[in-house]
Amino acid sequence: MSGLEDIFRLLFTANLWQATLAAAVLLLLPALGGVISERSGVVNIAMEGMMLTGAFFAVVADLAWHNAWLATGVAVLAGALMATIHAVVSIQFRADQIVSGIAINIFAAGLTVFLANRIYGLQDVGHVGPTEGLPNIDVGGLDQIPFFGKVLFQQNVVVYMALVLLVLVHVVLFRTRLGLRIRAVGEHPQAADTAGINVYLFRYSAVITSGLLSGLAGAFLAIGVSNTFVPNMTDGRGYIALAAMIFGKWTPLGAFIACLIFGLGQAIYDNNSVIHVSPYLLSMLPYILTLVVLAGLVGRATPPAADGLPYVPGSE
Amino acid sequence: MPFGSVVFAFAVGALIVGATGANPFSAYAGLLCGGLGIGCTQGENPALEISNTIVFAIPLITTGVAVALPFRAGLFNIGAEGQLLVGSMACTAIGIKFNTLPSPILLPMVLLGGMAAGAVWAGIPGVLKATVGAHEVVTTIMLNYIAQWLLRFLIIGGPLQLGPGTSKSLPIGEGAHLATVLPVDNALIIFGLPASVYRVHTGLLIALAAAALFAFLLWRTSFGYEIRAVGQSQKAARYAGVSVRRTIILTMLIAGAFSGLAGAVQIAGVDHNLTDKYFTDTTGFDAIAVALLGLGSAVGIVLAAVLFGALHAGGAIMQSDAGISSNLVLVLQALILFSIAANFVGAIRRGLPLGRAPAALPPELPPAAGLMSEATAPPPEPT
Numbered sequence: 001m002s003g004l005e006d007i008f009r010l011l012f013t014a015n016l017w018q019a020t021l022a023a024a025v026l027l028l029l030p031a032l033g034g035v036i037s038e039r040s041g042v043v044n045i046a047m048e049g050m051m052l053t054g055a056f057f058a059v060v061a062d063l064a065w066h067n068a069w070l071a072t073g074v075a076v077l078a079g080a081l082m083a084t085i086h087a088v089v090s091i092q093f094r095a096d097q098i099v100s101g102i103a104i105n106i107f108a109a110g111l112t113v114f115l116a117n118r119i120y121g122l123q124d125v126g127h128v129g130p131t132e133g134l135p136n137i138d139v140g141g142l143d144q145i146p147f148f149g150k151v152l153f154q155q156n157v158v159v160y161m162a163l164v165l166l167v168l169v170h171v172v173l174f175r176t177r178l179g180l181r182i183r184a185v186g187e188h189p190q191a192a193d194t195a196g197i198n199v200y201l202f203r204y205s206a207v208i209t210s211g212l213l214s215g216l217a218g219a220f221l222a223i224g225v226s227n228t229f230v231p232n233m234t235d236g237r238g239y240i241a242l243a244a245m246i247f248g249k250w251t252p253l254g255a256f257i258a259c260l261i262f263g264l265g266q267a268i269y270d271n272n273s274v275i276h277v278s279p280y281l282l283s284m285l286p287y288i289l290t291l292v293v294l295a296g297l298v299g300r301a302t303p304p305a306a307d308g309l310p311y312v313p314g315s316e
Numbered sequence: 317m318p319f320g321s322v323v324f325a326f327a328v329g330a331l332i333v334g335a336t337g338a339n340p341f342s343a344y345a346g347l348l349c350g351g352l353g354i355g356c357t358q359g360e361n362p363a364l365e366i367s368n369t370i371v372f373a374i375p376l377i378t379t380g381v382a383v384a385l386p387f388r389a390g391l392f393n394i395g396a397e398g399q400l401l402v403g404s405m406a407c408t409a410i411g412i413k414f415n416t417l418p419s420p421i422l423l424p425m426v427l428l429g430g431m432a433a434g435a436v437w438a439g440i441p442g443v444l445k446a447t448v449g450a451h452e453v454v455t456t457i458m459l460n461y462i463a464q465w466l467l468r469f470l471i472i473g474g475p476l477q478l479g480p481g482t483s484k485s486l487p488i489g490e491g492a493h494l495a496t497v498l499p500v501d502n503a504l505i506i507f508g509l510p511a512s513v514y515r516v517h518t519g520l521l522i523a524l525a526a527a528a529l530f531a532f533l534l535w536r537t538s539f540g541y542e543i544r545a546v547g548q549s550q551k552a553a554r555y556a557g558v559s560v561r562r563t564i565i566l567t568m569l570i571a572g573a574f575s576g577l578a579g580a581v582q583i584a585g586v587d588h589n590l591t592d593k594y595f596t597d598t599t600g601f602d603a604i605a606v607a608l609l610g611l612g613s614a615v616g617i618v619l620a621a622v623l624f625g626a627l628h629a630g631g632a633i634m635q636s637d638a639g640i641s642s643n644l645v646l647v648l649q650a651l652i653l654f655s656i657a658a659n660f661v662g663a664i665r666r667g668l669p670l671g672r673a674p675a676a677l678p679p680e681l682p683p684a685a686g687l688m689s690e691a692t693a694p695p696p697e698p699t
Contacts, residue, residue, distance in 0.1 A: 045453070045457070085654070089654055089657065089658045093657075093658035093659065093660070094658075095654070095657035095658035095659070096657050098392055098394070098453055099604070099608065099653055099656070099657040100653075100654065100657055100658070102394070102601065102604060102653065103650045103651075103653035103654045103657065104650070106601065106646050106649055106650040106653065107646070107647060107650030107651070107654075109643070109646055110643040110644065110645065110646025110647040110648075110649070110650060111332075111643075111646075111647050112643075113641055113643035113646075114332075114336075114640075114641045114643040114644050114646075114647060115336065116641075117640075117641035117643070118336040118337070118338065118641070231643075232596075236461055239457055239461065242454070242457070243454075243457075243458060246454060278469050278473060278474065280465045280466075280468040280469035280472065280474075281465070281469050283465045283468075284461070284462045284465045284466070287458040287459070287461045287462045287465075288458075288462060290454075290458050291440075291444075291455060291458050291459070294444060294448075294450035294451070294454060294455055294458075295444055295448055295450060296448040296450070303451075
């Protein structure tokens, strides 16, 4: 099995782990969004669409203003706007949250290409200049540590932001009153309402936060990892993030571990020139692993009790 | 059919088109010409446009059934796309492997092979739901992606690849072809064009039969009663002596067979080989809109499939005639979904009583309670 040998050799290169962390962060941001949204009781399969929208508007804004941070801000807002649609439809109108999520994803896929054609004509969207993307930052001193320096301290600025956000989301969800309330709304909204918690407010905020995070991931993808927008460039990453969320049993740290596993698969896939296993078969792994988890072979994946249930005040 | 939702979608779509400085009327004129052959200005042949719409509608009918049937049992099959893809892969593999067999043997083989593959692909989520309570929405999403990567593997460097450097499969044997409705004859002129340009194939009859079978199964058989009973209330169904597990698994198997059939018919009737076009196929997702818009009835599904077929066929003409991206069709489709799911039309009619509307689910949807909260507890089975 020369293919396995090649993968084994690849596992000892810092380049691979550097790419793994970057790929993992691309999944981690929408996965964190999913965790927050579903912990508050709103099923969110719309990360794919929110991320794609963010990616598109990041490129549009960057091409217009030549400022990566401004572009990132626009992307984050665009993601939040899509999330707001999901929130209004599923919280206010109590629509089926899965149908709404599917609609968001279809809407984003269609709208981004439609707008690209309106803005740039039928040719390709332009490329963002090399100095106008989100920068890679080498952390002075630490980046010279053998192996780990390259993996941990020679990364895109969004990677550092994401790791901070990971800790923040974990602490807020499980160590603060705010987090307790978010989880209460997702587990038993009636009880939370009785305790004086505004269920709608918490759910709206949680869903919109998932849009902010997915929009940031979109910006990272479009003007950090890549330097342009192509139709459907998220390529299922929002759904892998959904898988990571379930794999991680609706916890931030669990989702991060799943993202690392899936990111490793992506990094090996991107190195497909040195391996001899079909990259297409490797790409199935995240999905197969998630099925295995769902099948209960690796413990049980339990969603929040009121996940997917619209809250009707006064109902039991 | 909830016409209000369609009208709502087109109205909002017009606003979006107008907001970008384009003319919504010329956009919709293009859709109308390409979809229904009405009001064409660039010399398009109306008969050909209608023929194209029907070709698009055929797989939408069959996959629409594959989404609508599980809906009745309270199951949300988002996996029609993956089931369709494995159906097309099985059809192609069999059609290549046995390409010398005559049609009376090979054609049933490829169609049944596609059905079997689709049934397996939907059976996995069915079994997982019935045994460990794994939520079918998530498992079918995962299986969609596994099917997509399997397709890439098979036709890029894999066993079905036509040749190095290509991203398509070998062609299936002649015996596996579904005949077109009109003879393939360049001398025969129909509506001003040679008969061979009309691609409507006999898969249309298969799709209509699938819709009829759906209605018969659901309303005229005891199994259909069991499906509806499980969809209404698993608890009550169990008291009535219905095996909930068996019903869930069987429903998914049948749904998968329908989707797999749609994929096989698409290969046998239209494409005759797998191509990279299938990487971006969305039939199985469109089917969700078809099932919702068709309100889960056979006639409704056929009508909704024709609507979405017309939108797809019309999108190409809209792009060439009006210069508006065919992706506007996806925007319209999403708006239709939002509108049905949220029942915007009903809310507008009631004067937007926000936050007071009853749970706005169309009648064929399972209560949202069944969607995530039951995901873990396997239904206890009375013995």
